[in-house]
Amino acid sequence: MANQTTSGSHRAAPVHTDPDEVSLLTALSALADSVRLQLIRELAGSPDWTRSCGSFDVPVGKAALSHHFSVLRGAGLVEQRDEGPKRVNRLRREEFDVRFPGLLDLILRADDPE
Amino acid sequence: MANQTTSGSHRAAPVHTDPDEVSLLTALSALADSVRLQLIRELAGSPDWTRSCGSFDVPVGKAALSHHFSVLRGAGLVEQRDEGPKRVNRLRREEFDVRFPGLLDLILRADDPE
DNA sequence: GGCACTGTAAGATGCTCATCGAACACTCGG
DNA sequence: CCGAGTGTTCGATGAGCATCTTACAGTGCC
Numbered sequence: 001m002a003n004q005t006t007s008g009s010h011r012a013a014p015v016h017t018d019p020d021e022v023s024l025l026t027a028l029s030a031l032a033d034s035v036r037l038q039l040i041r042e043l044a045g046s047p048d049w050t051r052s053c054g055s056f057d058v059p060v061g062k063a064a065l066s067h068h069f070s071v072l073r074g075a076g077l078v079e080q081r082d083e084g085p086k087r088v089n090r091l092r093r094e095e096f097d098v099r100f101p102g103l104l105d106l107i108l109r110a111d112d113p114e
Numbered sequence: 115m116a117n118q119t120t121s122g123s124h125r126a127a128p129v130h131t132d133p134d135e136v137s138l139l140t141a142l143s144a145l146a147d148s149v150r151l152q153l154i155r156e157l158a159g160s161p162d163w164t165r166s167c168g169s170f171d172v173p174v175g176k177a178a179l180s181h182h183f184s185v186l187r188g189a190g191l192v193e194q195r196d197e198g199p200k201r202v203n204r205l206r207r208e209e210f211d212v213r214f215p216g217l218l219d220l221i222l223r224a225d226d227p228e
Numbered sequence: 229g230g231c232a233c234t235g236t237a238a239g240a241t242g243c244t245c246a247t248c249g250a251a252c253a254c255t256c257g258g
Numbered sequence: 259c260c261g262a263g264t265g266t267t268c269g270a271t272g273a274g275c276a277t278c279t280t281a282c283a284g285t286g287c288c
Binding site: 020021022023024025028029031032033034037100101102103105106107110112113 | 134135136137138139142143145146147148151214215216217219220221224226227
């Protein structure tokens with residue numbers, strides 16, 4: 001079989017959406033959730049491809065977690081790749097920033113009034 | 115009666131929230147709605163204090179419309195003032211931009227892929 | 229004062245979505 | 259080949275929210 005970039009996996013590849021095809025409403029809806037914000041921030045604090053889905057400290061079960069990553073993929077925010085039994089993540093900084101300039105920076109910088 | 119800045123109104127003044135007190139999640143949630151996006155865009159295209167609530171071309175009844183404006187006020191996006199029987203609006207561009215730099219510009223510029 | 233106009237408040241409804249539990253699929257190491 | 263670890267899918271559940279209808283409260287004009 002064609003040797004894939006990652007390392008041959010026989011699993012169903014995760015479905016990605018290019019940021020260019022994402023509507024503003026979709027992007028905002030994806031970001032308007034505390035769990036997903038937390039995921040993005042935590043992901044931003046780690047090097048690319050170093051964090052598996054289960055390695056995030058969020059207060060939801062793994063089913064919900066899987067759902068959230070699906071939403072983030074659909075919004076062009078996260079890219080995933082299978083690495084052995086794990087699915088590792090990468091924040092699509094540049095690409096997303098081209099589509100929605102400044103939005104990601106805003107999310108990562110914002111200090112909330114609490 | 116005390117002549118107010120606007121012009122004396124005996125009505126309950128609309129409750130506003132300062133953008134500084136708005137959390138990122140609140141702002142994003144307020145923006146993650148097609149009707150409210152439409153309101154903001156239409157409002158941005160008109161001079162301040164020239165648009166009454168009922169003057170917007172959105173596909174909802176006036177009760178829902180009133181609700182949406184309430185959400186926008188709570189997110190520090192819109193300021194309202196009573197002018198006679200009407201309630202006129204103003205987009206809080208500068209103030210909101212200080213709290214969330216670039217966000218409003220992003221919303222107003224974004225061309226959706228359709 | 230009465231009436232049209234404008235917007236809010238309250239209650240009901242329906243839909244979307246975040247969540248969970250359980251079952252399943254895949255990978256890797258013994 | 260089994261078993262532990264990882265993640266997805268499915269069905270169900272519950273909460274939140276956008277919406278509507280109806281009723282109500284101001285405002286201004288005749």
